[in-house]
Structure formats: structure tokens, C-alpha cells
Amino acid sequence: MSRRFTDGPNGAMTEPAEAVQQNEGGFDLGSMLMGKVEDASYVEIGPWQFSLPQWDPIQVGAVAIDLSPTKNVVFLLLAAVLVTLTFVLVGRVFQRLQDHEQGRAPGGFANAVEATVVFFRDRVVRDNIGHGADQFAPFILTLFFFILYMNLLGLVPFGVSSTASLSVTAALALLALIWIEVAGFRALGPKGYARTIFYAPHGLHPAGQAVMLLVMTPVEFIGKLTKPFALAIRLFANMTAGKILILSLLGLIFVFGDVAVARWGVASGAVLLVLAITLLKLFIAFLQAFIFAMLTAVFIGLIRHAH
Numbered sequence: 001m002s003r004r005f006t007d008g009p010n011g012a013m014t015e016p017a018e019a020v021q022q023n024e025g026g027f028d029l030g031s032m033l034m035g036k037v038e039d040a041s042y043v044e045i046g047p048w049q050f051s052l053p054q055w056d057p058i059q060v061g062a063v064a065i066d067l068s069p070t071k072n073v074v075f076l077l078l079a080a081v082l083v084t085l086t087f088v089l090v091g092r093v094f095q096r097l098q099d100h101e102q103g104r105a106p107g108g109f110a111n112a113v114e115a116t117v118v119f120f121r122d123r124v125v126r127d128n129i130g131h132g133a134d135q136f137a138p139f140i141l142t143l144f145f146f147i148l149y150m151n152l153l154g155l156v157p158f159g160v161s162s163t164a165s166l167s168v169t170a171a172l173a174l175l176a177l178i179w180i181e182v183a184g185f186r187a188l189g190p191k192g193y194a195r196t197i198f199y200a201p202h203g204l205h206p207a208g209q210a211v212m213l214l215v216m217t218p219v220e221f222i223g224k225l226t227k228p229f230a231l232a233i234r235l236f237a238n239m240t241a242g243k244i245l246i247l248s249l250l251g252l253i254f255v256f257g258d259v260a261v262a263r264w265g266v267a268s269g270a271v272l273l274v275l276a277i278t279l280l281k282l283f284i285a286f287l288q289a290f291i292f293a294m295l296t297a298v299f300i301g302l303i304r305h306a307h
Contacts, residue, residue: 053068090113116144120140124293136179154243155285173228181303183304184303196220200212249274
């Protein structure tokens with residue numbers, strides 16, 4: 001029987017936590033949770049483990065940048081492919097209806113996507129951004145579907161939710177920050193945008209303005225960073241918490257596996273709770289994608305109308 005190994009310290013190959021647990025004759029729930037939550041250089045499908053290619057880090061000055069793919073990257077790219085297929089296929093349905101069956105509404109999945117797009121355009125983008133909002137609709141919609149697919153992939157057997165990684169949510173938040181600040185700069189101009197950082201109320205004595213600038217400038221600048229930080233932490237915490245809770249409940253089955261009296265009771269209770277939490281996590285997958293996209297639209301609207 002083949003044995004699986006993972007990268008250890010200094011490049012050494014070590015047995016995964018599951019093997020160590022079996023060798024020691026006990027079940028370590030904490031090690032199991034960390035092994036499932038942490039990123040890795042392999043993808044698991046059932047009992048099989050497929051190693052991903054590892055490349056030499058790129059040295060940029062004193063910083064080494066490792067671009068080797070991980071399981072989070074694999075499922076992130078899979079989510080990107082699903083988003084692309086969704087809009088390409090739905091777009092073809094609308095094109096076919098426009099060319100051959102004018103006036104007929106699409107059905108099935110295309111109809112659901114159309115309803116989602118119209119809802120976001122009217123109730124999320126236009127209501128929160130105002131004049132000129134339609135130019136931001138493609139970005140907001142892409143954010144929603146991209147995050148939604150990443151969330152849902154974590155519910156697929158042997159799937160991974162890339163949004164349970166802080167690196168992924170931080171990258172999404174950084175992208176949102178760039179859109180927010182660029183949108184504000186374009187709408188307000190250089191002087192107007194500068195006032196969103198350097199705050200000095202008109203009509204105040206010059207000494208008072210100097211004090212306000214000294215106090216409020218760091219506050220306003222930090223405020224710009226806390227918005228994407230909150231987006232990243234909220235999405236990461238919700239998706240990670242759900243994953244840990246489900247795995248913890250399933251792990252109780254193995255923890256109490258040697259206790260004959262509690263074995264079936266714990267197993268039945270754990271399975272029922274996991275089923276309920278999985279349904280809740282399905283709702284949260286949609287909710288968190290919606291919240292991230294909606295708050296991004298809100299922040300764009302706030303900076304475009306800074307007054």
C-alpha cells in the first residue's frame with residue numbers, strides 16, 4: 001500500500017497528520033482540523049492525493065516570492081472558470097433568443113442569472129452608487145459570482161472553499177480598495193479626493209485647522225484601510241468557522257468511536273447537526289458573497305459623493 005508524504009521543515013518529507021495519529025494509536029482532532037483548514041501543495045480526492053507542481057521562488061531583493069500552486073489556487077481558478085462559463089453560456093442563450101425568438105424570455109438557469117443581474121444592477125449598484133453606477137455593475141457582479149462559486153465549491157465533496165484563506169480574501173479586498181479609490185479620484189478630481197484624507201473644516205481658525213489636520217488625517221487614512229480589512233476578515237471568518245464547525249462535529253464520531261455506549265448516539269447527533277449546519281452554510285455562501293459585493297458598491301458610492 002502506498003504512503004502519502006507532505007513537505008516538512010527545511011524541505012524534508014514527513015507523513016501527514018492522519019498517518020501520525022494512526023501510528024500513535026489515537027485520534028488527534030486538533031491536528032485533523034489544522035490539516036484540513038490549512039493550505040497545502042496537494043489536492044485530495046477521496047483516498048488519493050495529487051501533488052501540485054512546485055517551482056523555485058522568485059527572488060526580488062530580499063523577498064522570495066513563491067508562485068507554486070496550492071489547493072486554494074486550484075479551486076480559485078476553478079471558480080474563475082465557472083464564472084466565465086456562466087456568463088458565456090447565458091450570453092449565448094440571450095443572443096440566440098434575440099436572433100431567432102424575439103420577445104421570448106429565457107428559462108431555467110439563464111432566467112435565474114438574468115434575475116440576479118437585474119437585481120444587482122437596480123437594487124445594489126444603482127441604489128448605492130447613484131449617477132453613473134452602471135459602469136461599476138460588471139465589476140460588482142463579477143465579485144458576487146466569483147465569491148459565490150468559491151464558497152459553494154467548499155460544499156462539494158473533497159472541495160475546498162478558497163475564501164477560507166485570508167490570503168484570498170485579502171486579495172479580493174485589495175482589488176475592491178483599488179476600485180473604490182480610483183472611482184473616488186475620477187469623480188472628485190485631485191483636490192476633491194485629497195479632502196477625503198486631509199480634513200480641515202472651512203471657517204475654522206487656521207490654528208484649529210492645523211489641529212484638525214494633525215488629528216484627522218491619520219484617522220481618515222486608516223479609515224480607508226479598515227473598510228477592505230473588514231471585508232476580508234468578515235468573509236474569511238465566516239467561511240473558516242463553518243468549515244471548522246462541520247469538521248469538529250464529524251471528528252467527534254472518531255473521538256468517541258471506542259466508547260460503545262456513546263458511539264451511535266454521538267454519530268447520529270453529529271450527522272444531524274452537520275446536515276443542519278451544511279444547509280446554513282449554503283445560505284451563508286450566498287449571503288457573504290452578497291454582503292461583500294453590496295458593501296463594495298456602498299463604499300464606491302460613499303467616496304464618489306464624499307460631501
